[in-house]
Amino acid sequence: MSKKTHVQTEINGEGIEFLCEPRQSLLEVLRDELHLTGAKEGCNNGNCGACTVLMGDRIVNSCIVLGVEAEGEKIETIEGIATSEGLHPIQQKFLEHAALQCGICTPGFIVSSKALLEQNPTPSEEDVRFWLAGNLCRCTGYHKIVEAVMDAAKALNTEVADNA
Amino acid sequence: MPEDKEFKVIGTRPIRHDGIDKVTGRAAYGADIHFPDMLHGKVLRSPYAHARIKSIDISKASSHPAVKCIITSDDLPLVEDTITELGETVINLKYLSDNILASDKALYKGHPVAAVAATDPYAAEEAINMIEVDYEILEPVLDVRQAMEPDAPVLHESLKTESMGKGEDQSQNVASHSQRKHGDLEAGFAAADIIVERDFSTATIHQGYIETHNATAQYNEDGELTVWCSTQGAFGVRDQLSKILKMPVSKIKVVPMEIGGGFGGKVQVYIKPIAALLAMKTRKPVKMTMTRTEVFEGTGPAPGSYIRVKLGADKTGKITAAEAHLIFEAGAYPGSAVGAGSLCIFAPYKIDNLQIDGYDVVLNKPKSSAYRAPGAPNACFASECVIDEICQKLDMDPIKFRLINGAKEGDRRCDGPIYPKIGYLETVEAAQQHGHYAESIDKTPNGKLRGRGVASGFWMNGGGRSSVTINVNADGRINLIEGSTDIGGTRASIAMQAAEVLGLSSEDIMPAVVDTDSVGYTGVTGGSRTTFATGIAAINAAENIRAQMIGVVANHWELKPSDVKFKDGTFLAQKNGEELQMTFKEVAAVAGGPLVGSVTASPGGAGNGFATHIVDLEVDSETGKVDILRYTAIQDVGRAIHPSYAEGQVEGGVAQGVGWALSEGYLYNDEGHMTNASFLDYRMPTSYDLPSIETVLVEVPNPGHPYGVRGAGEVPLVPPLAAIANAVSRAIGVRMTELPMSPDRVLEAMGSI
Amino acid sequence: MQAFEYVAAKSISEAIDLLSERGDQARILSGGTDLIVQVREKRRSLELMVDVKQIPEVNEISHSSADGLVLGASTPCYKIYNDPDIKSAYPGLIDAVSIIGGIQVQGRASVGGNLCNASPAADSTPALIVLDATCVIAGPSGTREVAAKDFCTAPGQTTMENGEFLTSIKIPTPDTNSSSFYLRFIPRNEMDIAVVGAGASVVLDESHKSFVSAHVALGAVAPTPLYAEEASNLLSGQEISDEIINQAAEAAQAIARPISDMRGTANQRKHLVGVLTRRALNGAVNRVKETK
Known part of the structure; x- marks a missing residue:
């Protein structure tokens, strides 16, 4: 074990400090040091999206980010998506549309989809399919995932309209 | 079976019971297990597709300060070169064991040769690279038609072709030849106006489940082994561990964690016996996970x-x-x-x-x-x-x-x-x-x-064995205990069948997939059997509960059980011209204690x-x-x-x-x-x-x-x-x-x- | 994964000092989408990663009439394609940065990193070559500039010496009546490495009937991304026609010297060079016509 570095960051709205080796990925830090195991490892080289988290204003594969790079960043993981008010509409729509089977890719899809809808509140099916191409699902054939995301967009837009 | 039957629950689309855990990241999969004092296991794999293992020198690796244990095939119990029944299939034990850790020969690139347990995963990775293996590299054969040639490299000197039918088998690499026939082929083709004949080939394919294989094992001083893992069938894992490690099944508890896809590829064990062996030798929990490359190179693909x-x-x-x-x-x-x-x-x-x-x-x-x-x-x-x-x-x-x-x-x-x-x-x-x-x-x-x-x-x-236990709580909701790993929503599909029998809603049922100590034998989630066979077990258990509840109601009303009817979740009877009725929840409260229905079923007729x-x-x-x-x-x-x-x-x-x-x-x-x-x-x-x-x-x-x-x-x-x-x-x-x-x-x- | 040290450099000079000290045992960490994977998979060993994402100059986008677009080498893809000025002026670059990995990878991966990784199949490099981009390299003895087409020297190798690193990429302001286009061929629709990539930029005359000039560059058909000089030159001054575009495509095919690997065969690649060169040129021409 080599020397550890002190890192100060924000995860799901909370200030967090941790120690990690430079070689530890953000995914390893989240899972093994902080025990936030919602982000999953599927490939460890940026090709499946199961470890997707938000870092600042964009999504990243946490398996190809170093833990030390989290210094001063704002990270949001699947554990931070639901609030004390309840599930996020995307989570609710994944349940209603049966958009998950084994569920291992689900956290990554939900984090990715949230980032999509924040940038593009009215995506076309094509937009959704393109955006989610970095998230592999082997169970569903994506059909119900795409439906759920499109429906979540609708629900979020209705929510926005109601609040206006 | 009434085709025109009106179903209350079947055919509806309730939210799955494990859904919230899975959309919030709370569901615990095999790799999410953590023990404060656990060791990390790693496998050394053959870099050659075909090689004789002449010797393995672990001395350098053993000197690594973080290494606690190194094993090779010598550490596996000697098993016989015999065909044995294993759960619902038959298998040659020697092959099963040799695939876990190669003994005399490495037969594919990625074939496990040795394994290490160390205090952190990086050290384990360093240590496996310090193990020195002397290989005699042999010519590999990678195409079935070439493997059937008489002069093809031979994988197993002891393999004998099992043949049914007239086929002359060219090579020792042909493990079996089977033949099915009926009618008169020659006459059939003679009667044809058109005949098409073609050759086809398909590549070796992987199931591609997103979750890689994992296993965490712990061995207690009393000889009890516990393995937490991702599997399509906890009892199948227990059977395989029992054979490979020569341990009685009752000494092994397999805890099926949530599983990230299987598609048939998570029935066979790979690192589970290795984690178990490392845990037995170190008396510490040992966690192992595969990399994606290990999954491709070292686990069973679909045949080309x-x-x-x-x-x-x-x-x-x-x-x-x-x-x-x-x-x-x-x-x-x-x-x-x-x-x-x-x-x-x-x-x-x-x-x-x-x-x-x-x-x-x-x-x-x-x-x-x-x-x-x-x-x-x-x-x-x-x-x-x-x-x-x-x-x-x-x-x-x-x-x-x-x-x-x-x-x-x-x-x-x-x-x-x-x-x-x-x-x-x-x-x-x-x-x-x-x-x-x-x-x-x-x-x-x-x-x-x-x-x-x-x-x-x-x-x-498929059909086969499944077990289900139903416990009725005093508030009228029920726990449904099952042994079928839920890969794609079977908690819901099984619970809904029990709900249909009992006139309850899907939400009234709380299904739980439990370990091998906590439910009767249940076959793998595979063969398209789970909603069918475990579903039948759930129906039978629910019918058992319904019968018990009719008994409770009959007692309560001071009637014979045969006087009590059950419809849409309500118990009904007539007594002295008066219409009596009680809901499922009321009966559960009256029962005063838990009602338990346990069933094992082995239905055919899939x-x-x-x-x-x-x-x-x-x-x-x-x-x-x-x-x-x-x-x-x-x-x-x-x-x-x-x-x-x-x-x-x-x-x-x-x-x-x-x-x-x-x-x-x-x-x-x-x-x-x-x-x-x-x-x-x-x-x-x-x-x-x-x-x-x-x-x-x-x-x-x-x-x-x-x-x-x-x-x-x-x-x-x-x-x-x-x-x-x-x-x-x-x-x-x-x-x-x-x-x-x-x-x-x-x-x-x-x-x- | 091997152990290594990590330093987040605060200035170009600090980064140069660290790189000079450690020689080939130090690497710049930008988006890390190639580097971290290479170290993890033991395809590269090193002692030190120098993170340059806190150095302002390496992470900024600026436009000036003198230099055109100056792209900090570590600017991630998503910042590039979300920049409306780059979008309108350099559509070929947008094509490339929009298809590097998935959206997650684009949140980190940079054009500078794509160049420095020096993969023959890098998507953004042909796009930069046809835009006549210049690489700005800082080193112990000052700053020097190298044309994007000369930056890569072999698979994984660049013109940079120990102690040097890429700080920015300058792309001249495009002429009027010009546009650019990049496309690649992959077996899936996303998430693959180019089997062949082709970039084109064109300057047309006022009437949009003829090429004033054109550039073509290719990826994944040689040890480095290639500038297709003859294909580019033969278009100058010519009237736009299928015939002349076919000639350019043939000239591009002539310089391709592809290999067969798990991503494609040599024959297939050679064939695709022709197809993609035609599509890239037509794509660029159509973009000029559409913006009329």
Whole structure:
């Protein structure tokens, strides 16, 4: 074990400090040091999206980010998506549309989809399919995932309209 | 079984019970296990596809300060070179053990040779690289036809070909040759007006589950072993551990964590016995997870295959004779799915004269494993493509051809059994009537080539043992304890069947998948058996509870049990002209103590599954790339308990089929090293590669299940390969016979390169 | 994964000092989407990663009439394609950065990293070559500039010496009546490495009937991304026609010397060079016409 570095960051709205080796990925830090195991490892080289988290204003594969790079960043993981008010509409729509089977890719899809809808509140099916191409699902054939995301967009837009 | 029965719960789409845990990241999968004092295990794997292991020197690695234990095959108990029953299959124990840790020979690149437990995963990785293995490198054989040559490199000196039938087997690498025949083949072909005969090949394919294999083991001072892991069947893991480690099953507890996909690939054990052995030697919890590359190189893929099909038909389109030779890659040890493939190849059709030969051939690839309808996608790819070619030559609509030849109740399947009520023709009729089929396609819009393909598929579906316990709580909600790993929503589909019996809602049931100490023996979640067989166990347990509750009510009302009726969740009786009634919840409260119903069931009568798929696609004539434009999958599921999850099985199967047909496959160099062992280059379809998939669930109830359930999980992977190949062939005007139909192969077929 | 040290450099000079000290045992960490994977998979070993994402100059986008677009080498793809000025002026670059990995990878991966990784199949490099981009390299003896087409020297190798690193990429302001286009061929629709990539930029005359000039560059058909000089030159001053575009495509094919690997065969690649060159040129021409 080599020397550890002190890192100060924000995860799901909370200030967090941790120690990690430079070689530890953000995914390893989240899972093994902080025990936030919602982000999953599927490939460890940026090709499946199961470890997707938000870092600042964009999504990243946490398996190809170093833990030390989290210094001063704002990270949001699947554990931070639901609030004390309840599930996020995307989570609710994944349940209603049966958009998950084994569920291992689900956290990554939900984090990715949230980032999509924040940038593009009215995506076309094509937009959704393109955006989610970095998230592999082997169970569903994506059909119900795409439906759920499109429906979540609708629900979020209705929510926005109601609040206006 | 009442077909016109009004269901309250079955056929509805409630939210799955484990859903919230899975959309919030709380669900605990195998790799999420953590013990403060745990060690980390890592496997040293053979860098050669075929090599004799002359010696292993662990001295340097042992001196690594973080290393706690190193094991090789010498640390595994000696097991006999004998066939033994294992759960629901038979297996040669020596092969099983040697696949965990190679003893004398490494038979594929990635074959485990040694393993290390260390205090952190990085140290374990460093230490395995310090183990020195002296290999004598041998010539590998990577193609089944080459492996069958008399002078091919031999994998197992002791292997003897098991042969049924007249086949002369050329090489010691042929593990078995089987033959099925009936009728008069020669007469059948003589009666044909048209005969098509072709060779087909398919690549080695991986199940591609997103979660890699994992295992965490702990061994207690009293000799009790606990293994937390990702598996399709905890009892199957317990059986395998018991045989490999020579421990009584009762000393082993297997805890099935949530599982991130399996598709047949998480039945066989790989690192679980290694984690167990390391835990036994160190008396510390040992956690192991595979990398993606280890999964590709070291776990069982679906076999690659060569298949020759010869089919004869008369002018009216009636099949007169069929012949097939199937040669499947067993991988390093015998036991491919060639048997199942042989059984499925012509199963959708009534054929009077046929012969099917199957060869199981070992070669220097990982031991092949199950993948969704094992063997059937390969087999039906070949047969359904030949059928399509016959249709083209007869200028006959492929749906009409299937209506003429399709099997129905009372017809004989190639391996003997007479079909009970099946729904094959219903899927074909549904295809014919579907808007997709009615709408014609523009064959050459702006220079692109378009084609439509149709194909059918079959899978037996399985039954077997399942156990369920139901506990009724005083508030009237029930715990449903089961042993079936939930991979795709079976907590819901099983709970809903119990709810239907008890007149409760799906939400009144709290299903729990528990460890091997906490429920009776339950077979794997595989063989499309879970909603069927565990469903029957749940129905039986619920009926048991209902009977007990009738007893409670009868006592309460001071009546005979036979005086009490149960309807829509309410207990009813007449006493002295008065209408009495109590709800399920009221009875639960009155019962005063828990009501427990425990059942084990081993139902037969799984009811066969059939599907017919239609696909439209476009070929870029300049690049050879295929784009799927529209896909409709029609399947007889008997009865869809939770239609969304039944559809999900179909949609997922289609997506995997698209990958198998177009872009997936193990690529090897001459040394037998897989060159695409990552999700970058093993190209599984992404969301951007697929259109929406339309699913049509046909319901021809299975007489073997109280609600008519047939398995649904496997047959959807059977038709896509041929459906897509037929569409590509029709689009480009050249018959495609090799999978995957990668862009270079399409260009080659078109003569462009 | 091997152990290594990590330093987040605060200035170009600090980064140069660290790189000079450690020689080939130090690497710049930008998006890390190649580097971290290479170290993890033991395809590269090193002692130190120098993170340059806190150095302002390496992470900024600026436009000036003198230099055109100056792209900090570590600017991630998503910042590039979300920049409306780059979008309108350099559509070929947008094509490339929109298809590098998935959206997650684009949140980190940079054009500078794509160049420095020096993969023959890098998507953004042909796009930069046809835009006549210049690489700005800082080192112990000052700053020097190298044309994007000369930056890569072999697979994984660049013109940079120990102690040097890429700080920015300058792309001249495009002429009027010009546009650019990049496309690649992959077996899937996303998430693959180019089997062949082709970039084109064109300047047309006022009437959009003829080429004033054109550039073509290719990826994944040689040890480095290639500038197709003859294909580019033969278009100058010519009237736009299928015939002249075919000639350019043939000239591009003539310089391709592809290999066969797990991503494609040599024959297939050679064939695709022709197809993609035509499509890239037509794509660029159509973009000029559309913006009329």
